[in-house]
Structures are given as structure tokens and as C-alpha cells.
Amino acid sequence: MLRDAMLVAGKDLRVEARTRVGLGQVAPFAVLVLVLFGFALDPDRGILEAATPGLFWITVLFASVLGVQRAYAVESGAGVRDALRLTSLSPGGMFLGKALALAVQLLAVELVLGVGVIVLYGADPAGWILLVGTALPATAGIAAAGSLSGVLAVGLRVRETLLPLLLLPVLAPVLLAATRAFEAALDGSPADGWPWAGLLALFAVVYVGCGIGLYGTVLEES
Amino acid sequence: MSTWAWVITGWIITVVVVVAYVGLVLQRGRSLSRQVPPEEQRWM
Amino acid sequence: MSIGNGQSAGTPLATQDTRSVTGHPTTGSPATRVLGIIVLLCLPLVLWLSFVATPPDAVQGESVRLLYVHVPSVTVAYVACFVTFVASIMWLWKRSEWWDLVGSSAAEIGSVFTALTLVSGMIWGQITWGTAWEWDPRLTSTLFLFLLLVGYQALRAASPDRSSRSRRSAVIGLLLVPNILIVNRSVQWWRSLHQDATLFRTDLDFRIEGLMLFTWMFTTAVGMVLLVWLLFHRFRVGWLANRVEERQLSEAVAARRAEATP
Numbered sequence: 001m002l003r004d005a006m007l008v009a010g011k012d013l014r015v016e017a018r019t020r021v022g023l024g025q026v027a028p029f030a031v032l033v034l035v036l037f038g039f040a041l042d043p044d045r046g047i048l049e050a051a052t053p054g055l056f057w058i059t060v061l062f063a064s065v066l067g068v069q070r071a072y073a074v075e076s077g078a079g080v081r082d083a084l085r086l087t088s089l090s091p092g093g094m095f096l097g098k099a100l101a102l103a104v105q106l107l108a109v110e111l112v113l114g115v116g117v118i119v120l121y122g123a124d125p126a127g128w129i130l131l132v133g134t135a136l137p138a139t140a141g142i143a144a145a146g147s148l149s150g151v152l153a154v155g156l157r158v159r160e161t162l163l164p165l166l167l168l169p170v171l172a173p174v175l176l177a178a179t180r181a182f183e184a185a186l187d188g189s190p191a192d193g194w195p196w197a198g199l200l201a202l203f204a205v206v207y208v209g210c211g212i213g214l215y216g217t218v219l220e221e222s
Numbered sequence: 223m224s225t226w227a228w229v230i231t232g233w234i235i236t237v238v239v240v241v242a243y244v245g246l247v248l249q250r251g252r253s254l255s256r257q258v259p260p261e262e263q264r265w266m
Numbered sequence: 267m268s269i270g271n272g273q274s275a276g277t278p279l280a281t282q283d284t285r286s287v288t289g290h291p292t293t294g295s296p297a298t299r300v301l302g303i304i305v306l307l308c309l310p311l312v313l314w315l316s317f318v319a320t321p322p323d324a325v326q327g328e329s330v331r332l333l334y335v336h337v338p339s340v341t342v343a344y345v346a347c348f349v350t351f352v353a354s355i356m357w358l359w360k361r362s363e364w365w366d367l368v369g370s371s372a373a374e375i376g377s378v379f380t381a382l383t384l385v386s387g388m389i390w391g392q393i394t395w396g397t398a399w400e401w402d403p404r405l406t407s408t409l410f411l412f413l414l415l416v417g418y419q420a421l422r423a424a425s426p427d428r429s430s431r432s433r434r435s436a437v438i439g440l441l442l443v444p445n446i447l448i449v450n451r452s453v454q455w456w457r458s459l460h461q462d463a464t465l466f467r468t469d470l471d472f473r474i475e476g477l478m479l480f481t482w483m484f485t486t487a488v489g490m491v492l493l494v495w496l497l498f499h500r501f502r503v504g505w506l507a508n509r510v511e512e513r514q515l516s517e518a519v520a521a522r523r524a525e526a527t528p
Contacts, residue, residue: 148437152421152434152437152438153421155426155430156421156424156425156426157424158420158424159424162417162420162421162424165413165416165417165420166414166417166420166421166438169410169413169414169417169445170414170441170445172410172449173445173448173449173451173452176452176453176456177452180456195455199448199451199452199455202448203448206444206448210437210440210441210444214358214437214440217358217433217436217437218430218433218434218437225327225328225329225393226328228329228332228389228392228393229328229329229331229332229389229393231389232332232335232336232385232386232389232390233316233331233332233335235382235385235386236335236339236382236385236386239378239381239382240378240382240492243375243378243496244496247293247496247499247500247503248292248293248499250503251292251293251294251499251502251503251506252291252292252293254503254506254507254510255291255292255293255506256291257506257510257513258506258509258510258513260291262509263291263502263506265293265295265297265498265502
């Protein structure tokens with residue numbers, strides 16, 4: 001299963017490396033959202049500083065919706081799904097591969113956003129251990145829930161509008177937990193943040209488990 | 223609004239929505255029943 | 267054409283013995299009629315208990331009367347969602363049309379009652395807390411449950427055929443319970459960091475006993491009978507819709523065949 005996962009992840013990342021949709025479009029979009037938040041919330045009044053963790057993760061959530069759509073748009077060509085089904089890859093492995101490739105791309109977006117937040121919003125990344133310790137499980141959870149929701153919307157005519165409706169209610173606790181953990185890290189009180197990172201890890205485990213178990217069900221439809 | 227007005231509003235909204243939903247389900251059942259031969263309606 | 271004629275010729279004969287009660291083909295049966303009559307007979311009693319027989323609460327005042335409709339809504343909503351969850355698991359195991367229809371019927375009923383729960387809960391909050399919305403874990407997780415149920419139905423409506431419909435909705439149905447648990451836990455954790463969280467708890471956990479407790483239990487019981495009645499009818503509506511879909515499909519296939527062979 002892990003070998004299949006690496007195969008699928010490698011394929012998705014190679015597609016990304018050649019087309020550069022993630023780096024060329026999703027990451028700039030995320031930075032654009034940050035700048036727009038700066039316009040909406042006047043940086044001189046301290047609102048922006050207080051809201052930085054939340055804005056960061058909202059932007060990641062929006063970027064993840066685009067990332068999921070892109071990850072499945074790649075496979076929407078005629079016959080690609082049948083071809084994938086005919087390969088002897090295990091469905092769980094395919095899910096893991098999809099999620100892994102998505103997680104790698106999201107981490108890249110988060111890195112760009114992190115630099116953006118430091119430069120544009122003046123955030124101080126002193127508690128970076130907690131920041132990384134939050135971002136990793138949060139990204140794993142977003143990628144897992146995203147890949148599962150993505151496959152549910154695959155092939156439907158309304159997939160672009162349906163995906164956020166399915167994905168965002170599921171990701172709401174991730175936003176809540178990751179924002180609280182980032183707040184703790186930026187406030188310099190990392191002890192308050194680690195329980196939230198734990199919750200994020202639990203979320204990631206639950207959705208990776210659901211994805212591995214359920215991916216095949218959706219995939220095998222005729 | 224007074225407490226009583228809120229309480230009555232809450233009750234009316236609930237009753238109206240439930241009655242409307244019940245009516246909708248029954249209406250859908252009726253119009254679909256006409257399109258399906260009775261031998262397939264096993265609850266009859 | 268011939269199928270349509272055959273049906274219209276056969277229907278009146280069959281209706282005479284079984285459908286004479288209502289005169290129209292319906293999704294009703296003797297069992298559901300009994301349930302429906304129970305609900306209708308209990309309704310005046312519910313109103314009498316809620317508005318006349320019970321006294322205003324010592325702490326809550328008259329607003330306690332809203333809880334006699336709020337609590338049954340909550341119970342029906344959550345039981346319906348749990349039915350969807352169980353039916354989704356059973357569908358993934360058995361892959362039968364029956365479980366698919368049970369799950370989707372309960373999800374639709376659940377979304378109606380979650381919406382009612384939210385509305386009556388917000389009105390109750392307006393009276394008790396002075397604001398319609400507080401970031402209370404129960405209220406917030408019910409909102410997310412409602413949103414996910416809306417997504418469930420949007421997914422079903424968007425799916426082109428029965429196979430993909432039941433597969434995809436079973437996955438969402440399975441996610442209902444883990445999602446509600448995680449949202450509830452995280453909001454509870456988040457709000458407990460603020461001091462005012464205790465204030466809500468004292469308001470929600472007031473004591474209730476005697477006739478008020480009986481009213482509460484009685485209205486909830488009537489709500490459960492209504493849920494069962496609705497489940498029967500909604501299940502049959504879904505079952506009929508599937509039959510109609512099959513007929514339309516086979517008619518379309520027959521029409522194509524007729525075109526192909528002149």
C-alpha cells in the first residue's frame with residue numbers, strides 16, 4: 001500500500017512540477033488573499049496583528065479547496081478513472097498518495113504564506129517549534145479530508161460548488177484548533193498550544209483512517 | 223418582543239415547518255404513486 | 267406507449283380493494299395510519315400540557331414553554347442523524363437499496379429538524395441570554411451538523427445515477443458522527459478557556475421535575491412517533507422515485523433501440 005501511495009504521490013507531484021499550477025497560481029492567490037485581508041483590516045489598529053493566526057489558516061483552507069480541485073481535475077480526462085481502476089493499485093494506497101501529494105503542495109503554500117505573514121503583518125515567529133508542530137498535523141488532516149471530499153465530488157457537473165460545501169464544515173475544527181495553537185505560539189505561551197496540536201493529530205488520524213477505508217467504495221463505481 | 227411573543231413565535235415556526243414538510247412528503251408520495259404500478263408498492 | 271396503457275388499465279382494478287380508504291394512491295399503509303392518528307390525537311394534549319397545565323419555571327419563567335418544543339426537535343434531529351450514520355455503515359456492508367433509502371430518508375428528516383432545533387434554540391437564547399447566537403458547543407455543533415446534512419443532500423441531488431448516489435452519500439453519512447464529535451469537543455475546549463462558559467452551563471442545567479418533566483418526556487415521545495411515521499413515508503417516496511427512475515431509464519433504452527432498428 002505504501003509503495004502504491006508513493007507511486008500516486010510521485011505522479012501527482014510530477015504533474016505539478018511540469019504544470020506549476022500550485023506554485024504559479026494557488027500560492028500567488030493565497031498571498032493575494034493575505035494582501036486583501038490587510039486592506040480590509042487596517043494594519044494600524046492592531047486588528048490585523050490579533051487576527052493573523054486566523055487569517056493565515058482561513059487562507060490555507062481556501063488554498064486547499066483549490067488544491068483539491070486541481071488534484072482531481074488532473075484525473076478528469078476521458079478514461080483516466082477507468083485506467084486508474086484497472087491498475088492493480090490498492091485504493092487505500094491511492095488515497096494516501098493523493099493526500100501526500102496534496103500535503104506537500106499545501107506545505108509549500110504555507111511556507112510562502114508564513115513568509116508573507118512575517119513580512120506583511122509583522123508576525124514574530126519566535127515559537128517556531130509549535131508553529132511547525134501545528135502545521136504538520138493540520139496539513140495532514142486538511143490533505144486527508146480534502147482528498148476524501150474531493151473524490152466524492154469527482155465527475156459531478158457541480159463539483160466546483162459542491163466541494164467547498166462538503167469540505168469546509170469538516171475542516172472547521174482544524175481551523176479552530178490550528179488558529180488557537182498559532183495564537184499561543186505568537187503570544188509566547190506555547191504550553192497552551194500543544195493540546196490543540198494533539199487535537200489536530202487526532203483529526204488527521206481519523207480522516208486518514210476514513211480515507212483509506214472508504215476511498216475504494218467511491219472509486220469502484222461504474 | 224416579550225417572552226410570550228418569542229415563545230409563541232418559536233412554536234408557530236416549528237408547527238408550520240413540520241406540517242409543511244409532512245404535506246410535502248405526502249404530496250410527493252401521491253404524485254409518485256400514480257406513476258408506479260401497484261404491484262410494486264409492497265406496503266399496500 | 268404500450269407500457270403506459272397497460273398501467274392505466276391495471277391501476278383501477280388494483281386500487282379497489284386496497285386503496286379505498288383514501289381514494290388515492292398514497293404512501294400510507296395501516297401501520298402508518300395508526301402512527302399518524304396517534305400523533306394527531308396527542309397534539310391537543312401536547313399543547314394543553316405545554317401552555318396550560320404546566321406552571322412557569324421558577325428560574326426560566328415562561329420561556330420554559332419553548333423548551334417543550336425545542337427538546338423534542340433536538341431529540342428527533344439527533345436520532346434521525348444517528349439513523350443515517352448507522353444506515354450508512356449498513357449500506358457499506360450490505361450494499362442494499364433498503365439501507366440507502368433508510369439513510370437518505372433519515373438525513374432529509376434530520377436536516378428539517380436540525381434547522382428547527384437551531385431556530386427554536388436561537389429564540390430561546392434571545393430570551394435567556396439576550397443574544398440569539400452564543401458560541402455554545404451544542405448550538406455550534408448542531409449548525410455544522412446541519413451544514414453537513416445540506417451537503418449530503420446536495421451530493422445526492424448532484425449524483426447522476428443510483429450507484430454513485432448511494433456510494434457517495436454513505437461516505438458523508440459515515441462522517442456525520444466523527445465530525446459532530448470533533449466539532450463539539452473543540453468548541454467546548456475553546457469556550458472553556460473563556461470565563462463566561464460557566465454562565466451558560468448554569469443556565470442550561472436547571473432542574474426540572476414533576477409535571478414539567480412529564481411534559482418534556484411526553485412531547486419527546488410524540489416527536490419520536492412522528493419521526494417513525496415520517497421515516498415510513500419518506501422511505502416509500504424514495505422507493506417510488508427509484509422505481510420511476512428505473513422505468514424512465516428502460517423506456518429511454520427502448521426508445522433508443524427502436525430508433526436503431528428501423
